[in-house]
Structure formats: structure tokens, C-alpha cells
Amino acid sequence: MSAEPGARSDLLAGLLPTAGPDDSPIDALLVTDLINVEYLTGFTGTNGACLVSAGRRVFLTDFRYAERATAIEGWETEVISGQWLEGLAGRLEGRVGFEDDHVTVRTAGLMREAAGNAELVAAGGNVERLRRVKDEQEIGRIAAAAAMTDELYGLLIERGLAGRTEAAVDGWLTGWMREQGAEPSFPLIVASGPNGASPHAEPGPREIGRGELVTVDMGVRLDGYCSDCTRTFATGSESELDDLSRELYETTLKANEAGLAAVRAGASGSAVDEVARAVIRDAGYGENFGHGLGHGVGLEIHEAPRLGPSSEDELLTGEVVTVEPGIYVPGETGVRIEDLVVVGPDGVDRNLSTVTKSLLFV
Amino acid sequence: MSAEPGARSDLLAGLLPTAGPDDSPIDALLVTDLINVEYLTGFTGTNGACLVSAGRRVFLTDFRYAERATAIEGWETEVISGQWLEGLAGRLEGRVGFEDDHVTVRTAGLMREAAGNAELVAAGGNVERLRRVKDEQEIGRIAAAAAMTDELYGLLIERGLAGRTEAAVDGWLTGWMREQGAEPSFPLIVASGPNGASPHAEPGPREIGRGELVTVDMGVRLDGYCSDCTRTFATGSESELDDLSRELYETTLKANEAGLAAVRAGASGSAVDEVARAVIRDAGYGENFGHGLGHGVGLEIHEAPRLGPSSEDELLTGEVVTVEPGIYVPGETGVRIEDLVVVGPDGVDRNLSTVTKSLLFV
Numbered sequence: 001m002s003a004e005p006g007a008r009s010d011l012l013a014g015l016l017p018t019a020g021p022d023d024s025p026i027d028a029l030l031v032t033d034l035i036n037v038e039y040l041t042g043f044t045g046t047n048g049a050c051l052v053s054a055g056r057r058v059f060l061t062d063f064r065y066a067e068r069a070t071a072i073e074g075w076e077t078e079v080i081s082g083q084w085l086e087g088l089a090g091r092l093e094g095r096v097g098f099e100d101d102h103v104t105v106r107t108a109g110l111m112r113e114a115a116g117n118a119e120l121v122a123a124g125g126n127v128e129r130l131r132r133v134k135d136e137q138e139i140g141r142i143a144a145a146a147a148m149t150d151e152l153y154g155l156l157i158e159r160g161l162a163g164r165t166e167a168a169v170d171g172w173l174t175g176w177m178r179e180q181g182a183e184p185s186f187p188l189i190v191a192s193g194p195n196g197a198s199p200h201a202e203p204g205p206r207e208i209g210r211g212e213l214v215t216v217d218m219g220v221r222l223d224g225y226c227s228d229c230t231r232t233f234a235t236g237s238e239s240e241l242d243d244l245s246r247e248l249y250e251t252t253l254k255a256n257e258a259g260l261a262a263v264r265a266g267a268s269g270s271a272v273d274e275v276a277r278a279v280i281r282d283a284g285y286g287e288n289f290g291h292g293l294g295h296g297v298g299l300e301i302h303e304a305p306r307l308g309p310s311s312e313d314e315l316l317t318g319e320v321v322t323v324e325p326g327i328y329v330p331g332e333t334g335v336r337i338e339d340l341v342v343v344g345p346d347g348v349d350r351n352l353s354t355v356t357k358s359l360l361f362v
Numbered sequence: 363m364s365a366e367p368g369a370r371s372d373l374l375a376g377l378l379p380t381a382g383p384d385d386s387p388i389d390a391l392l393v394t395d396l397i398n399v400e401y402l403t404g405f406t407g408t409n410g411a412c413l414v415s416a417g418r419r420v421f422l423t424d425f426r427y428a429e430r431a432t433a434i435e436g437w438e439t440e441v442i443s444g445q446w447l448e449g450l451a452g453r454l455e456g457r458v459g460f461e462d463d464h465v466t467v468r469t470a471g472l473m474r475e476a477a478g479n480a481e482l483v484a485a486g487g488n489v490e491r492l493r494r495v496k497d498e499q500e501i502g503r504i505a506a507a508a509a510m511t512d513e514l515y516g517l518l519i520e521r522g523l524a525g526r527t528e529a530a531v532d533g534w535l536t537g538w539m540r541e542q543g544a545e546p547s548f549p550l551i552v553a554s555g556p557n558g559a560s561p562h563a564e565p566g567p568r569e570i571g572r573g574e575l576v577t578v579d580m581g582v583r584l585d586g587y588c589s590d591c592t593r594t595f596a597t598g599s600e601s602e603l604d605d606l607s608r609e610l611y612e613t614t615l616k617a618n619e620a621g622l623a624a625v626r627a628g629a630s631g632s633a634v635d636e637v638a639r640a641v642i643r644d645a646g647y648g649e650n651f652g653h654g655l656g657h658g659v660g661l662e663i664h665e666a667p668r669l670g671p672s673s674e675d676e677l678l679t680g681e682v683v684t685v686e687p688g689i690y691v692p693g694e695t696g697v698r699i700e701d702l703v704v705v706g707p708d709g710v711d712r713n714l715s716t717v718t719k720s721l722l723f724v
Contacts, residue, residue, distance in 0.1 A: 100467040105460075106486060108467045124468060168541050175537020178550075179530045181567060187545065205543060 008040050009050070009057045009074065011130055016054060019097050019123045027094030028053035029123055033102040035299050036127035038224060041072045049088055050075070060088060089114035097123025132296060132304050133318040138225060139342055139350075142297065142320050145182070145220050145227035146340055146352035152176055153231060153355040156216065160362050161208050162235040166190040169216075170203035177220050185226035185301045189217035196232070196334035199291055199326060210236030213245050213333045215326075219301065219340075226301045228322050229353045230338035234361045241361075245335075248285070248327045249359050252335040255279040255325035256357070259293055259307075263323065265345045269311030276325045277309070285327045294322035297340060319343040320352070370402050371412070371419045371436065373492055378416060381459050381485045389456030390415035391485055395464040397661050398489035400586060403434050411450055412437070422450060451476035459485025494658060494666050495680040500587060501704055501712075504659065504682050507544070507582050507589035508702055508714035514538055515593060515717040518578065522724050523570050524597040528552040531578075532565035539582050547588035547663045551579035558594070558696035561653055561688060572598030575607050575695045577688075581663065588663045590684050591715045592700030596723045603723075607697075610647070610689045611721050614697040617641040617687035618719070621655055621669075625685065627707045631673030638687045639671070647689045656684035659702060681705040682714070 012029060020026040031050040037043055040050050041059050045068065048061040059075040061068075062084060069077040080087030089111040096115075098108065101124030112120055134142065152173060161169060169190045177184055191201035192208040196215045208214055212235050219228040232249060234241050259276030273293040280289045292308025297320050305313030307321060315321070324338030339353040374391060382388040393412040399405055402412050403421050407430065410423040421437040423430075424446060431439040442449030451473040458477075460470065463486030474482055496504065514535060523531060531552045539546055553563035554570040558577045570576055574597050581590040594611060596603050621638030635655040642651045654670025659682050667675030669683060677683070686700030701715040 098467075100471075101469075103467055105462040105465055105467055105470045105484060107463075109462075109484075122467060122471075165541075167543050171537040171539070171541030173537075174540045175533040175535075177533070178536045178565070179527075179533030181529050181565075183549065188540075203540070203543075 008130060009052055012040065012052050012127065013054055013057070015126055016052070019126050020095065020121050021123070024121075025095070026097040026121060026123055028092070029097045029126060030088070030092065031099060031127055032088075033099050033127070036099070036131075039127060039131055039299055041075055043068070043072060044224065047084065051091060058091070060091070085110045086114045089118070090116070092116075092118035092120070095119045095121060097121055097126070099124040099127075101125060128304060131298055133316050134298060134320055134342075135318070138298065139318070139320065141223050141225035142227060142340070143350075143352050145185070145222040145225050146229065147354075148177075148180060148182060148220050148222055149218060149227045149229050150354050152218070153216075153229070157233075157360060157362050160235075161192070161214050161233060162210050162212075163208065165205050165207050166192055166195070166203035167205055169208070173216075173218060180220075182220040182222040185219040185221040185228060189215060189230075191215045191334065192235075193333060194331060197328045197330050197332060198334070199328055199336070208235060211240030211242070212236070213241075213249070213335060215334060215336050217336065217338065221301075224299055226297050226299070227352070228297050228301060228338065228340055229355065230324055230336045231355055231357070232335045232337060234359055236361065238361060244329070245333055246359075247283075248329065248333065248335045251280060251283040251285060252325055252327050252337050253357055256323060256337040256339065259323040259325060260339060260341065260348055260351070263315065263321070263341060263343055264347045265315055265317040265343055267315050269305050269307040269313040269315065270309055272315070272323075273307050273309055273311065276323070280325060280327060285329075288327045288329055289325060290328065291326065294324050294338075296321050315343045317343055317345050317349075370492060371414055374402065374414050374489065375416055375419070377488055378414075381488050382457065382483050383485070386483075387457075388459040388483060388485060390454070391459045391488060392450070392454065393461060393489055394450075395461050395489070398461070398493075401489060401493055401661055403437055405430070405434060406586065409446065413453060420453070422453070447472045448476045451480070452478070454478075454480035454482070457481045457483060459483055459488070461486040461489075463487060490666060493660055495678050496660060496682055496704075497680070500660065501680070501682065503585050503587035504589060504702070505712075505714050507547070507584040507587050508591065509716075510539075510542060510544060510582050510584055511580060511589045511591050512716050514580070515578075515591070519595075519722060519724050522597075523554070523576050523595060524572050524574075525570065527567050527569050528554055528557070528565035529567055531570070535578075535580060542582075544582040544584040547581040547583040547590060551577065551592075553577045553696065554597075555695060556693060559690045559692050559694060560696070561690055561698070570597060573602030573604070574598070575603075575611070575697060577696060577698050579698065579700065583663075586661055588659050588661070589714070590659050590663060590700065590702055591717065592686055592698045593717055593719070594697045594699060594721075596721055598723065600723060606691070607695055608721070609645075610691065610695065610697045613642060613645040613647060614687055614689050614699050615719055618685060618699040618701065621685040621687060622701060622703065622710055622713070625677065625683070625703060625705055626709045627677055627679040627705055629677050631667050631669040631675040631677065632671055634677070634685075635669050635671055635673065638685070642687060642689060647691075650689045650691055651687060652690065653688065656686050656700075658683050677705045679705055679707050679711075
């Protein structure tokens with residue numbers, strides 16, 4: 001375990017004076033979402049919680065993880081025997097914030113029954129806000145996940161696409177990830193020909209032909225952290241690809257590059273989206289780009305901030321976000337090009353996606 | 363779409379007089395859990411809800427699924443534009459049950475704000491109770507998923523295990539599933555030698571040797587429905603395997619067979635567990651079987667009922683459950699043998715797991 005989890009809990013404790021509803025103070029914060037628990041402690045089991053107050057940081061788990069819990073630095077550990085929720089609630093005192101955006105109505109009711117005089121108040125989102133900005137260790141892990149994804153793209157380019165089914169390509173890619181000890185950070189997309197017109201196509205039995213576009217959207221989760229990268233490839237020889245496909249590709253690439261150029265700390269998620277969207281709109285495909293430009297990536301494949309027309313987020317130095325414009329023409333084909341980048345004070349600090357964006361015929 | 367989803371919503375409507383808190387009546391049930399929505403309608407998108415009252419069944423979704431929604435038989439469909447939760451809540455009237463075991467505190471608060479005079483009351487678990495007993499179509503789908511898993515076991519047995527890493531075997535198995543258009547119903551377990559002593563071991567870089575036991579626990583999700591099957595294999599030649607491994611295998615197999623013989627409608631989940639557990643306890647390994655005997659399988663890999671020492675469920679005809687005793691000896695090795703069976707009135711109606719349980723050297 002590194003020292004970072006302890007530092008993160010210090011940051012969290014610093015929020016207690018304003019972490020309650022309407023920025024009211026709370027005495028302690030109970031963190032039960034397992035991704036948030038992993039962020040604070042490094043713990044990756046299926047049952048654990050954190051209780052953070054000004055003076056104490058307690059990690060709670062059950063007997064199955066008693067041994068693993070002792071390895072968590074910077075936290076007192078307590079093992080709850082018997083009923084989990086009663087054990088948790090029985091340890092609460094004063095005004096305690098809980099993650100109202102993760103805890104179900106039923107679970108909250110059971111905790112309140114068992115909480116005695118402690119008052120449970122809504123305080124979700126505090127850990128997620130901390131998670132937006134990544135520290136060096138986190139960026140290193142995301143970069144490692146991105147590097148593994150890029151290596152796999154290299155193998156894909158070598159091996160080629162035409163003549164195999166989408167599902168066969170997916171199986172090969174997913175299997176390779178598992179073989180490396182990683183897992184897909186989401187179900188892969190391998191969308192060929194007309195299937196590329198659907199942003200969230202599922203790989204199917206369609207055999208990939210020649211003279212087609214194929215959109216591959218994939219990432220791994222490695223050491224807890226996710227990567228995300230999309231490339232659209234052509235198949236066959238250059239003479240086999242139609243003009244529409246080339247035009248869509250060139251426009252999407254320009255939008256990707258414009259979006260990347262607009263990323264910087266202080267820029268709003270809606271403004272960055274608009275820069276890329278304008279390129280696509282000006283080319284006459286405004287109606288064919290039906291999703292937001294990007295999203296944060298970290299322990300989860302989709303997390304804050306959001307880059308999109310209705311985003312109210314402002315980018316911060318150290319955030320890791322995707323820039324992924326696309327154009328989808330129903331019945332014809334589609335293109336998406338996605339990079340994963342670290343936000344810097346004056347622009348992209350580092351583009352973690354190193355696979356070429358020149359149109360490759362594979 | 364088959365007729366079943368309509369029939370299921372009729373069953374659900376029949377529950378309204380007692381579906382509220384303390385078996386009180388409600389005017390309508392709002393179903394938002396996506397697995398429950400899939401059960402009722404066959405819909406598999408990322409946003410949808412069902413509103414069931416005595417006279418109406420309404421399926422709600424957003425513009426992305428407007429076209430797909432029209433294919434759902436037996437339901438009126440409404441497309442919500444604008445804010446999803448406000449659109450949902452604005453359609454509620456009277457005393458409406460919601461899934462308090464799935465809906466977060468925050469979401470429930472937002473819905474209540476937008477619900478006007480409608481009263482939202484806790485009514486979770488109603489669809490899950492319907493889901494326990496599978497109809498013929500569901501059993502057919504689970505059987506198809508089990509058959510695909512068994513086919514993969516056949517390939518695994520042909521190809522052998524020794525000399526490959528656990529992760530490589532996992533990658534090959536997972537990739538094959540994806541290639542068939544299925545997905546793993548849970549992250550596979552390939553636990554070799556001493557790793558087999560952990561019931562939930564993750565496949566790792568360990569190279570599988572000769573004269574070892576290897577526990578493989580896998581299943582696919584196909585057409586919505588899950589399968590689940592565990593076999594423990596030996597590697598090398600018969601003379602290379604130690605006596606402890608043989609003893610654990612034979613005892614676990616006896617426990618599996620005893621558990622299967624005890625499965626029937628009307629038996630309690632705790633009684634069936636005890637029959638299998640007694641075999642392991644009598645052999646001196648009672649402390650080495652630290653999990654329950656089994657669980658229901660359907661749209662989810664773990665669902666009701668539960669077979670275990672503290673289960674309060676009673677088995678019903680048409681339930682599909684696992685029977686999976688195991689013995690885990692820390693530092694040494696482990697065995698688990700799991701079948702997936704359909705509960706019948708007088709015993710197992712059908713064992714969906716057809717892979718041999720004779721100890722194979724592969």
C-alpha cells in the first residue's frame with residue numbers, strides 16, 4: 001500500500017465542516033460505496049466501509065477480510081461480526097454524513113433504526129469530488145492501462161480485421177486482456193460497416209468485409225484504474241474505400257484535434273465540447289454527433305467531469321478525460337476517434353493514447 | 363418478443379393488493395431496476411422503467427430507445443423527453459410502490475419532489491419474488507447457457523491445463539465466450555494448486571503444474587440468462603496426484619451428490635445445505651467449507667433462493683439453483699463441484715450440468 005490513501009483521508013477530513021446538506025458541518029462521514037472505499041484505502045474486497053471524523057479514520061470490514069485489512073496503512077481497522085448494517089450503525093455518533101447517492105432507501109432505513117442517537121444526513125459526492133483530480137500515482141496507473149491498450153491496438157493492426165467476425169475480434173481482444181491479468185474496462189465495441197453508425201453497437205456475428213470502416217472502442221482496468229481509447233480503421237486497400245467514409249474520418253479527426261486543443265484547466269466542459277462540435281456541424285453533420293465529447297476516467301470508466309453541451313463542470317489540472325467526437329450516419333457507417341488526456345494548466349499535459357490517428361488500412 | 367413478458371406483468375398486477383409495506387395495497391408499482399424491467403418487458407437498454415397498475419402497463423424510456431420500445435408487446439410505451447426523473451414522477455398517481463431496495467435515497471427524494479400528490483411507498487422485492495420460479499422459456503435459455511458452458515468444458519478437457527498460466531487459461535475461455543456472442547456471467551475462476559484453497563481466487567500468473575488440482579468455475583450469460591458450473595480437474599498422470607487431493611475430491615463429490623438428492627420443492631434451503639455439509643463435516647472438513655451450498659440463477663448469476671445454513675427460503679418447483687459444496691485447505695489445495703439444476707416436485711427435475719464429475723486428468 002502506498003501513502004496516498006492516508007493523504008486522501010486527510011483531504012476528506014478537511015471537508016467535514018461543509019460536507020453536509022447545504023454545506024452544513026458534519027461530525028463524521030460514512031463512506032460505503034466500494035469504489036470510494038478503494039480510493040481512500042486501496043481495499044478491493046466486496047465488503048468494507050470507511051468512517052472519517054476529525055480525529056479518527058476507521059476502516060470497517062467483516063471476518064473474511066480481517067487479515068487483508070491489517071495491511072491498510074493510515075487507518076484503524078475494525079472487524080464487524082454479526083449483522084453488518086447494525087454493526088456499522090452502532091459505531092456512529094453525532095451528525096454523520098452518508099452517501100445518499102449510493103445508499104438505497106431500504107439500507108438507509110435499516111441504518112437509521114440501528115443508529116441510536118446518531119443523526120444520518122445526506123452527504124454524497126464528497127469522495128467523487130476528490131477523485132476528479134488524479135495524483136501522480138493515479139496518473140501512472142491510468143497511463144499503464146493506456147499503454148497496455150495501445151499494445152493491443154498494435155497487435156490488432158498487425159493481425160488485420162477483414163474476414164473475421166466482430167465477435168471473433170472481440171473474443172481475441174478480450175481474451176488477450178484477461179491473459180495479461182487485466183480486464184476490459186467496459187464491454188468492447190467492434191462495429192463494422194453499417195454497424196458503425198450505432199455509437200454503442202455490440203459486437204456480433206457480422207463478418208468484417210473489405211472497403212469498410214471498423215470502429216474499435218476498448219480499454220482495460222489494470223491495478224484498479226481504467227483506460228479508454230477508440231480508433232476507426234479501414235479495411236481492404238485504399239481504392240476500396242468510398243468518399244463518404246473518408247470525409248467522415250477527416251472531419252472527425254479535425255474535431256478530435258480541435259477538442260484536444262481546447263482542453264485546459266479552467267475551460268468549461270461545455271466550451272470544449274462546443275469547439276469540437278462546431279467542426280462537425282460546419283461540415284454538415286451536426287445531427288450525426290448525438291453524444292457528449294468526453295468524460296473523466298479513473299477507478300471508473302465514466303466519472304466526473306463531463307464534456308458535453310449541458311455540462312456544468314470546469315476542467316481542473318490533473319483530471320484525466322476522454323476527447324471522443326463521432327459521426328454516425330444511419331444505414332451507412334460511422335467514425336469515432338478518442339484520446340485519453342491529462343488536463344494541464346495551459347492545455348493537454350499529456351496524451352495517454354499513442355496509437356496513430358492517420359487512417360490505417362488493416 | 364414472446365408472450366411471456368405480458369403474462370409476467372399480469373402476475374405483477376395481481377400482487378398490487380398486497381405489494382405495499384406490511385402487505386398493504388398500492389395503486390401502482392413503479393419498477394426501475396433494469397434487470398426487473400428486462401424480466402417484465404424483454405427490454406435490454408440502459409434506461410427504462412415499468413409502471414403497472416390494475417388497468418394499465420406502461421413502459422417508459424428515453425428518445426434513444428423510442429424505436430426499440432415499440433417492439434415490446436403487451437405494453438403501452440411512452441417516451442420521456444427532458445428530465446428523466448421528473449418525467450417519471452409526473453406520471454404517478456395515487457399510492458405508488460417503488461423499489462426501495464434498489465432506489466437510492468437521493469433519487470427517491472428527487473422523485474418525491476416531482477411526484478405532486480402521488481404517494482411513494484416502499485415496495486421492493488415483488489418482481490424478484492416472481493423471478494424465483496422460471497417458466498419454460500426461461501429454463502430453455504438457462505439450459506442453452508449451460509450447454510454452451512459444457513461445450514467449453516469439453517474444449518478445455520481436450521486442450522489440457524498443465525503448462526499454461528491461470529490467466530492464459532482464463533483469457534482463452536473468456537475469449538471463446540465472447541467469440542460465441544455470449545459473455546462471462548461472472549469473472550471466471552481458474553485456481554490451481556494452493557490457489558484452489560481460496561473459494562474466490564482470481565486467475566493469476568501462476569503456471570499450472572503437474573500433479574495438481576485445478577478448480578474452474580465459469581458460466582456464460584446468453585440471451586439474458588446465466589449459467590454457472592464448477593469442476594475441479596487433476597493435472598499430470600494418476601500417479602502424480604497426492605492422497606489428500608483424492609480424498610478431498612471424493613468427499614466433495616459425495617457432498618454434491620447428497621445435496622442433489624435432497625433438492626426438491628418444499629425442502630428448505632438450510633436443510634439441503636445441511637445434508638451436503640454433514641458429508642463434509644463427517645469426513646473431518648467441516649471447518650473447510652466456509653460458504654453456502656448454492657443460490658438461484660436466472661437473469662442474475664446470484665438471485666433467490668439461497669441454499670445455506672442461515673437460509674429461510676423454501677425451494678419451489680421451477681426454481682433453478684446451484685449445488686456447489688467445496689473443501690478448502692489453506693496452503694494445500696481445494697475442490698469445488700457445482701451443478702446447476704431445476705427443482706422439481708419430487709427431486710431434481712433436470713441437472714443442466716452434463717460435464718462428467720469423475721476426476722479427470724487433463
